[in-house]
Amino acid sequence: MPPPPPDSPEDPIRTLEDAAAYLEGLINRERATDYAYRRLDLRPIQALLDALGRPDESLSIIHVAGSKGKGSTCLFAESLLLALGEHVGTFTSPHLTSWVERFRIDGRAIDGATLAAAVERIRPVVEALREGPEETRPSFFDATTAIALLVFADAGVDRVLLEVGLGGRLDSTNAVTPDVCCITSIELEHTDKLGDTEALIAAEKAGILKTGVPAVVGPLRDAAMSVALTRAAQVGTQLRTFGSDYRLGAGEGPDEALRLEAVDGFRVACGLSTPGEAARTNAGLAIACVRALGVHSDAAIARACRTGIAGCSLPGRIERLAADPLVIVDSSHTARSAAELARTLESLAPGGFDLVLSVSGDKDLDQVLAPLLEAPGRGRIVTTRAEPTRSLPADWLAKRIDELAERLGLGWDTVVPLAIEDPEEAVRVARARLEPGRMLCATGSVYLAGIARRVLGGAPLQGGSPRR
Numbered sequence: 355m356p357p358p359p360p361d362s363p364e365d366p367i368r369t370l371e372d373a374a375a376y377l378e379g380l381i382n383r384e385r386a387t388d389y390a391y392r393r394l395d396l397r398p399i400q401a402l403l404d405a406l407g408r409p410d411e412s413l414s415i416i417h418v419a420g421s422k423g424k425g426s427t428c429l430f431a432e433s434l435l436l437a438l439g440e441h442v443g444t445f446t447s448p449h450l451t452s453w454v455e456r457f458r459i460d461g462r463a464i465d466g467a468t469l470a471a472a473v474e475r476i477r478p479v480v481e482a483l484r485e486g487p488e489e490t491r492p493s494f495f496d497a498t499t500a501i502a503l504l505v506f507a508d509a510g511v512d513r514v515l516l517e518v519g520l521g522g523r524l525d526s527t528n529a530v531t532p533d534v535c536c537i538t539s540i541e542l543e544h545t546d547k548l549g550d551t552e553a554l555i556a557a558e559k560a561g562i563l564k565t566g567v568p569a570v571v572g573p574l575r576d577a578a579m580s581v582a583l584t585r586a587a588q589v590g591t592q593l594r595t596f597g598s599d600y601r602l603g604a605g606e607g608p609d610e611a612l613r614l615e616a617v618d619g620f621r622v623a624c625g626l627s628t629p630g631e632a633a634r635t636n637a638g639l640a641i642a643c644v645r646a647l648g649v650h651s652d653a654a655i656a657r658a659c660r661t662g663i664a665g666c667s668l669p670g671r672i673e674r675l676a677a678d679p680l681v682i683v684d685s686s687h688t689a690r691s692a693a694e695l696a697r698t699l700e701s702l703a704p705g706g707f708d709l710v711l712s713v714s715g716d717k718d719l720d721q722v723l724a725p726l727l728e729a730p731g732r733g734r735i736v737t738t739r740a741e742p743t744r745s746l747p748a749d750w751l752a753k754r755i756d757e758l759a760e761r762l763g764l765g766w767d768t769v770v771p772l773a774i775e776d777p778e779e780a781v782r783v784a785r786a787r788l789e790p791g792r793m794l795c796a797t798g799s800v801y802l803a804g805i806a807r808r809v810l811g812g813a814p815l816q817g818g819s820p821r822r
């Protein structure tokens with residue numbers, strides 16, 4: 355349960371619990387009023403940042419959008435920039451276990467006192483704007499974006515990794531003027547808000563591209579790439595694309611899990627701590643973004659990759675829990691990421707694996723479920739509801755899995771989901787049912803990945819003192 359809100363609007367926000375209560379209260383107010391994604395422009399976040407003195411204007415920003423992989427790309431870029439000696443702020447969402455995880459300085463979440471101070475600073479401005487004209491009323495995500503920019507400006511970071519929350523064109527983060535833009539991938543996701551084709555979704559993502567700002571684009575399919583290229587031509591910027599300007603591969607041995615070559619002659623090979631093609635792509639995108647800054651030499655970047663990229667861990671992304679290595683948590687929630695997870699589980703779980711699943715209602719459900727159901731070695735399934743408003747009910751999800759298994763010809767006796775609404779109980783039951791030699795994978799939702807980490811003992815993600 356979330357902590358209770360402060361007793362009155364005048365009560366100062368002093369602790370992480372106070373800050374969490376205020377931020378969750380903003381979410382609840384927006385749910386109650388059916389806050390719409392499709393606002394006309396960015397006036398609310400612009401008004402908020404103006405009232406706060408435009409903290410973003412002192413920051414050098416890499417702005418990252420995409421259907422999948424944007425958080426991982428930010429974390430890889432963060433680790434690479436730290437290896438290059440920079441002082442780095444990173445804003446990602448959502449969090450796995452604590453609000454402070456969204457705001458990182460030099461690879462560590464900020465402490466609760468820092469978050470509380472930033473929330474207390476913006477609260478009167480947010481509330482005043484919310485009492486004013488509708489066209490400048492800030493949203494929850496406007497508030498968290500402003501908090502991130504304030505914290506990073508106060509810390510005097512050299513660079514900011516800024517992850518888009520939803521879409522791109524109308525996302526709160528699009529109020530900034532970055533030094534580099536990145537679009538990691540385009541898939542069908544949030545179709546009720548972004549559109550029901552890859553071209554429409556690409557138009558929203560490509561809305562972050564800006565005149566004269568270098569842009570890096572991942573391996574998009576033709577329709578999405580065409581939209582991105584058209585937008586780049588409209589605003590007057592040149593795309594650096596994967597498959598054309600950059601090529602990815604893998605060499606022999608763990609020290610060459612990633613090989614990246616650019617048409618201009620740049621080459622690097624390094625290890626990766628996270629398995630899978632998605633990690634390789636996102637690490638490559640991070641390297642390309644850092645190169646696009648034009649600040650560090652290619653030789654320095656190549657050297658830094660061998661520690662910064664190779665040593666980067668990605669919580670909640672095909673992560674084997676340190677406290678329980680028989681458990682993998684993953685936040686896959688799109689068709690391609692689920693297919694990538696299924697392929698990776700073949701090598702990570704040679705003895706087979708069970709699943710605990712939660713999926714949000716706005717996903718292309720059958721496309722997410724099919725590769726996991728058909729994966730070799732897949733065993734028992736427990737369905738649950740990781741987030742009470744966004745996630746599908748456990749019994750409804752179990753019924754859809756039954757129906758899909760029949761359509762896929764898997765046979766009624768090969769897929770018999772157990773529905774447990776409470777996600778903590780679902781994780782514990784799935785772990786307790788695990789047979790010798792098998793592994794458990796909790797996936798389908800960032801929320802479920804965080805719950806599984808907390809219940810079964812992932813590496814701590816608490817805040818700490820930033821490195822200077």
